[in-house]
Amino acid sequence: MYNFEFTRPKTVEEAATAMAAEGAQALGGGQTLLPTMKQRLASPEVLVSLTDVAGMVGVSTSGGALTIGGATTHAQVAAEAADSYPGLAALAANIGDPAVRNRGTIGGSLANNDPAACYPAGALASGATITTNKRDIAADDYFQGMFETALDEDEIITAVSFPIPQKANYQKFDQPASRFALVGVFVAKTADGVRVAVTGASNGGVFRWAEAETALNGDFSASALEGISGDADDMISDLHGTAAYRAHLVGVLTRRAVTACG
Structure with missing residues (x-):
């Protein structure tokens, strides 16, 4: 590993300010980012942890849609979405192993857009909307190729809304x-x-x-x-x-x- 700065903002506004720094990158559960840093495939100068940001954790249902905070772990989705969207909950329950499910986050998975990750398929098939600190992005517009998304460098996924299918x-x-x-x-x-x-x-x-x-x-x-x-x-x-x-x-x-x- 190499030297880098680490910051743990408490609000979306603080996180957005931290992300504006040169070389900054958001850190969710670190299940993708940290291994790539260890292999020197990524080398951010500032890690902005999102795990303590108020309002970015949790699962709620309203108006026929399931909304998940960007810093919500896979394990939380598996447990809390089981009644409202069992298909998505089952997807979350089979990501990695218990350690991965208890650290990895939905926002981190979608932001990295690994070509073998599970959540991108759930989001795209559901017609989900990815909400950032700046805008709402339809899933059809969000995924733009292997490891590529519509996110700007300083954008943070704050929530993901899934219309609940039949x-x-x-x-x-x-x-x-x-x-x-x-x-x-x-x-x-x-x-x-x-x-x-x-x-x-x-x-x-x-x-x-x-x-x-x-x-x-x-x-x-x-x-x-x-x-x-x-x-x-x-x-x-x-x-x-x-x-x-x-x-x-x-x-x-x-x-x-x-x-x-x-």
């Missing part, structure tokens, strides 16, 4: 050592239609699978997806699985998710 399910084929998604698929059925988001598979990061959405909007059943598989052309290929294998998993997991929705 049905939803997340299926993950995980890499056994890391518990990251080799492929993960989140399916959400709403009054406005079906959204299918895929994580872990593409070189472009999380994406909506339009072909599956079209098929499921016509017939919300696993049989509607027979003969449809992901496009291997832009899939990740590594020691854990080839592009063709990931493309195949996309189809398999989407059918499982639809079946699980009932």
